Amino acid sequence: MRMLRNGAVILGVGFILPLMLSAQTFTTLYTFGSQTYDGANPQGGAVLGPQGELYGITAYGGRWDHGTVYELVPPASPGGAWTEVVLHSFSADGLNPSLGLVMGPNGSLYGVAGPQSTREVAFKLDPPAGTSTDWTYIVIYQFTQADGNPSGGLVFGSPLGYGQSLYGSTDVPNGKGTVFRLTPPSLAGGAWTQTTLYTFPGGSMGSIPVGSLAAGLGGALFGMTTDGGRINEFCPIGCGTVFSLTPPAAPGGPWTEEVLHALAPKVDGNDPEAGMVIGPGGVLYGATQVNGSEGGGTVFSLTPPTAPGTPMTESILHAFGLAPADHDPSALVLGPNGVLYGTTELGGASNYGAVFELAPPASPGGSWTGTILHSFTDGADGRAPSGIALGPDGTLYGTALTGGTNSVGTVFVLTP
Numbered sequence: 001m002r003m004l005r006n007g008a009v010i011l012g013v014g015f016i017l018p019l020m021l022s023a024q025t026f027t028t029l030y031t032f033g034s035q036t037y038d039g040a041n042p043q044g045g046a047v048l049g050p051q052g053e054l055y056g057i058t059a060y061g062g063r064w065d066h067g068t069v070y071e072l073v074p075p076a077s078p079g080g081a082w083t084e085v086v087l088h089s090f091s092a093d094g095l096n097p098s099l100g101l102v103m104g105p106n107g108s109l110y111g112v113a114g115p116q117s118t119r120e121v122a123f124k125l126d127p128p129a130g131t132s133t134d135w136t137y138i139v140i141y142q143f144t145q146a147d148g149n150p151s152g153g154l155v156f157g158s159p160l161g162y163g164q165s166l167y168g169s170t171d172v173p174n175g176k177g178t179v180f181r182l183t184p185p186s187l188a189g190g191a192w193t194q195t196t197l198y199t200f201p202g203g204s205m206g207s208i209p210v211g212s213l214a215a216g217l218g219g220a221l222f223g224m225t226t227d228g229g230r231i232n233e234f235c236p237i238g239c240g241t242v243f244s245l246t247p248p249a250a251p252g253g254p255w256t257e258e259v260l261h262a263l264a265p266k267v268d269g270n271d272p273e274a275g276m277v278i279g280p281g282g283v284l285y286g287a288t289q290v291n292g293s294e295g296g297g298t299v300f301s302l303t304p305p306t307a308p309g310t311p312m313t314e315s316i317l318h319a320f321g322l323a324p325a326d327h328d329p330s331a332l333v334l335g336p337n338g339v340l341y342g343t344t345e346l347g348g349a350s351n352y353g354a355v356f357e358l359a360p361p362a363s364p365g366g367s368w369t370g371t372i373l374h375s376f377t378d379g380a381d382g383r384a385p386s387g388i389a390l391g392p393d394g395t396l397y398g399t400a401l402t403g404g405t406n407s408v409g410t411v412f413v414l415t416p
Contacts, residue, residue: 028410030072043399046398050107055072088135093123100153102153105164151169152223165184213276239291268292271288280338292319342355352377383400399411
């Protein structure tokens with residue numbers, strides 16, 4: 001029986017509360033509700049395209065008020081207005097998407113939408129071909145009751161290549177959750193194939209995966225669960241885990257789960273909302289929402305062991321408190337030089353959410369430095385940021401779920 005790795009060493013515990021404030025150049029690129037059949041309430045942040053354009057989804061709005069996939073095109077000259085184009089309005093082909101997009105190597109967009117008739121769907125949007133200006137929307141898979149409900153956005157395996165499979169997770173069946181693969185057809189126009197790679201057993205091995213998976217070298221997948229792992233008075237069904245899934249040595253064999261870490265209230269907290277981020281050297285970064293050492297959530301790292309068979313080393317990079325200005329983190333993104341960026345749906349100076357930065361120490365063992373890059377006001381800038389993307393020049397792009405001049409969300413940019 002595989003042993004639960006609870007014995008992580010806590011290092012670098014630099015509790016830096018509250019986060020320091022920093023002046024950045026914040027610009028609202030677009031306010032939703034600004035045109036006929038526009039989207040409303042953007043979800044899952046934005047995806048940065050090869051020409052500097054942005055793509056994303058809204059949960060509502062569009063021609064039938066079931067959500068949209070949109071594109072934001074940058075201005076031809078600096079300082080001009082960005083142009084929004086609704087690429088697709090959802091109707092009977094999927095409803096109210098909420099789990100974000102991923103871009104394939106040929107520029108196609110992939111995502112998950114709510115029930116089509118009775119079940120969720122995975123979809124694909126292909127960019128215009130030839131003289132056409134229209135994107136082509138295709139439902140590539142409709143999930144069944146046996147598959148479960150997707151609980152995180154789709155991701156490609158590593159390294160990214162043409163004709164590659166997509167991976168995701170579900171929060172059922174049997175209340176435990178699964179990890180699945182969607183394999184593209186070998187011939188154009190063929191059907192995609194869904195394969196359940198692993199079903200979580202619950203208990204110490206975790207259950208109910210949450211957030212997008214992270215794809216590592218050799219086909220390994222990494223993620224988090226909200227339940228299972230360590231069971232105590234805070235978490236009667238478990239506080240959640242960080243796990244890895246290793247592909248079989250031979251095709252058709254079983255995937256192997258390993259619990260890399262069991263979350264612990266009063267240390268790193270519990271109730272994660274997003275998945276893991278992989279950094280250089282296989283270091284994993286994650287966040288929890290509540291019950292860290294300062295009452296709120298935490299941002300933590302897990303460093304691979306130097307000797308095989310020993311636990312990963314956990315470091316608490318920042319512990320969030322209960323004060324309104326320092327609130328619980330959600331999505332993370334890793335920037336140059338090991339800097340982490342993230343969002344909080346609440347908190348900040350006005351308790352309407354914030355974008356923060358965590359910079360690593362100058363020398364090993366020192367404290368990480370936390371900085372609030374922007375506090376949302378529920379004005380023209382929006383409220384409740386829901387994700388960010390990092391451009392090659394260090395610019396941060398993101399979405400706010402609500403607020404803005406039309407009260408249905410915004411797209412913003414933070415320039416260093």
